[in-house]
Amino acid sequence: xxxxxxxxxxxxxxxxxxxxxxxxxxxxxxxxxxxxxxxxxxxxxxxxxxxxxxxxxxxxxxxxxxxxxxxxxxxxxxxxxxxxxxxxxxxxxxxxxxxxxxxxxxxxxxxxxxxxxxxxxxxxxxxxxxxxxxxxxxxxxxxxxxxxxxxxxxxxxxxxxxxxxxxxxxxxxxxxxxxxxxxxxxxxxxxxxxxxxxxxxxxxxxxxxxxxxxxxxxxxxxxxxxxxxxxxxxxxxxxxxxxxxxxxxxxxxxxxxxxxxxxxxxxxxxxxxxxxxxxxxxxxxxxxxxxxxxxxxxxxxxxxxxxxxxxxxxxxxxxxxxxxxxxxxxxxxxxxxxxxxxxxxxxxxxxxxxxxxxxxxxxxxxxxxxxxxxxxxxxxxxxxxxxxxxxxxxxxxxxxxxxxxxxxxxxxxxxxxxxxxxxxxxxxxxxxxxxxxxxxxxxxxxxxxxxxxxxxxxxxxxxxxxxxxxxxxxxxxxxxxxxxxxxxxxxxxxxxxx
Numbered sequence: 001x002x003x004x005x006x007x008x009x010x011x012x013x014x015x016x017x018x019x020x021x022x023x024x025x026x027x028x029x030x031x032x033x034x035x036x037x038x039x040x041x042x043x044x045x046x047x048x049x050x051x052x053x054x055x056x057x058x059x060x061x062x063x064x065x066x067x068x069x070x071x072x073x074x075x076x077x078x079x080x081x082x083x084x085x086x087x088x089x090x091x092x093x094x095x096x097x098x099x100x101x102x103x104x105x106x107x108x109x110x111x112x113x114x115x116x117x118x119x120x121x122x123x124x125x126x127x128x129x130x131x132x133x134x135x136x137x138x139x140x141x142x143x144x145x146x147x148x149x150x151x152x153x154x155x156x157x158x159x160x161x162x163x164x165x166x167x168x169x170x171x172x173x174x175x176x177x178x179x180x181x182x183x184x185x186x187x188x189x190x191x192x193x194x195x196x197x198x199x200x201x202x203x204x205x206x207x208x209x210x211x212x213x214x215x216x217x218x219x220x221x222x223x224x225x226x227x228x229x230x231x232x233x234x235x236x237x238x239x240x241x242x243x244x245x246x247x248x249x250x251x252x253x254x255x256x257x258x259x260x261x262x263x264x265x266x267x268x269x270x271x272x273x274x275x276x277x278x279x280x281x282x283x284x285x286x287x288x289x290x291x292x293x294x295x296x297x298x299x300x301x302x303x304x305x306x307x308x309x310x311x312x313x314x315x316x317x318x319x320x321x322x323x324x325x326x327x328x329x330x331x332x333x334x335x336x337x338x339x340x341x342x343x344x345x346x347x348x349x350x351x352x353x354x355x356x357x358x359x360x361x362x363x364x365x366x367x368x369x370x371x372x373x374x375x376x377x378x379x380x381x382x383x384x385x386x387x388x389x390x391x392x393x394x395x396x397x398x399x400x401x402x403x404x405x406x407x408x409x410x411x412x413x414x415x416x417x418x419x420x421x422x423x424x425x426x427x428x429x430x431x432x433x434x435x436x437x438x439x440x441x442x443x444x445x446x447x448x449x450x451x452x453x454x455x456x457x458x459x460x461x462x463x464x465x466x467x468x469x470x471x472x473x474x475x476x477x478x479x480x481x482x483x484x485x486x487x488x489x490x491x492x493x494x495x496x497x498x
Contacts, residue, residue, distance in 0.1 A: 074455075349453055378467055
């Protein structure tokens with residue numbers, strides 16, 4: 001009898017707990033749904049430039065939860081207009097309550113000077129009304145958010161100093177560049193203090209973090225980029241970095257993760273601190289997992305979470321061991337983090353157990369080609385664009401690799417992001433970017449979903465899809481060296497034999 005009573009009591013308790021759980025899940029779901037509806041910005045756009053009939057004008061607005069020089073394409077909203085309408089008004093859903101707004105504006109493919117900076121993300125908020133006055137060489141804001149946005153625009157101008165005409169052979173090259181950006185920083189800080197009354201305390205701290213982060217980032221970037229000007233220059237840069245340690249302090253600011261510039265600086269410094277002591281690394285390098293581990297152990301909270309997102313997306317383009325690390329550590333970012341959603345999307349996009357995005361793109365005849373057309377075959381994809389010199393070098397280096405495989409074993413696809421279809425056709429005829437027998441597709445203007453789903457933000461980029469339409473590798477060895485060629489062939493052979 002007691003046993004029956006206890007069973008009934010247990011069932012009652014379980015029923016109550018399930019009821020509470022369902023209500024909580026419903027409340028959370030409803031809250032997320034409401035937040036999604038609230039995350040919206042209203043835009044009013046005015047084109048001030050007189051347009052000729054032959055002019056081709058393009059405006060692209062990109063809103064990113066994680067703006068970064070690493071180009072985090074997950075949790076972003078892109079809107080592109082390429083017509084002759086001079087004024088328009090529209091609502092744009094944004095992926096979070098605070099996002100970075102990037103504005104790209106071109107006329108006949110040429111970018112005006114007001115839009116050229118690769119680090120130029122405006123902080124905007126859900127509920128803002130933003131009025132844009134666009135000209136090929138100027139950008140102004142109107143509406144209730146105008147003052148803060150125009151002040152951000154002025155800060156962007158101050159962060160672009162005129163670098164002195166100095167040969168990189170000069171013994172004071174790096175020090176001169178550092179001092180030039182330092183002088184620009186002081187001008188930014190003076191500007192921020194002058195207009196402090198216009199800012200909330202949070203926005204004031206954000207602008208200071210952005211200014212400091214930009215200076216630190218540029219100091220680190222010039223060292224990381226030096227090897228592209230030759231091994232000797234790269235060695236010289238590392239020596240300067242080790243002899244002149246960067247002195248900085250991490251602000252004690254609970255919202256530091258909102259500063260894209262400071263996060264980019266911290267990530268690039270972690271990378272440089274590792275690479276400075278591994279100077280013999282080539283493009284087939286390993287060690288990205290160590291950098292990820294260092295970030296995971298050294299930082300905490302939202303700063304750590306955002307750094308891990310940036311590090312994975314950026315390191316996976318040049319390190320072979322990053323994706324394995326990412327998937328072996330399944331709970332890198334907790335569900336309570338504001339970066340958990342973007343982390344989850346990255347995992348889903350590159351999960352080797354799930355199908356890759358089934359793109360549909362036109363070939364040169366207009367025929368639509370889908371990834372699913374090649375089920376049962378291994379597919380190698382090369383992303384490129386006309387004028388990309390590394391893309392040409394890769395095409396030449398791939399010749400002996402492709403000779404190793406028959407067409408029955410391997411399907412070679414190329415995907416161009418050219419903005420001009422006619423130029424793409426001419427490039428196909430030249431044979432400088434593609435191979436005989438390859439299937440050549442066009443993601444016109446780089447706005448196709450394939451780029452976001454495959455996280456393609458730099459070129460060239462090779463990806464390998466297995467016979468089941470899943471990722472075999474998101475970072476392939478490149479065939480520029482004998483070792484790289486051998487490893488690439490072995491990777492493709494493994495996918496074919498599987």
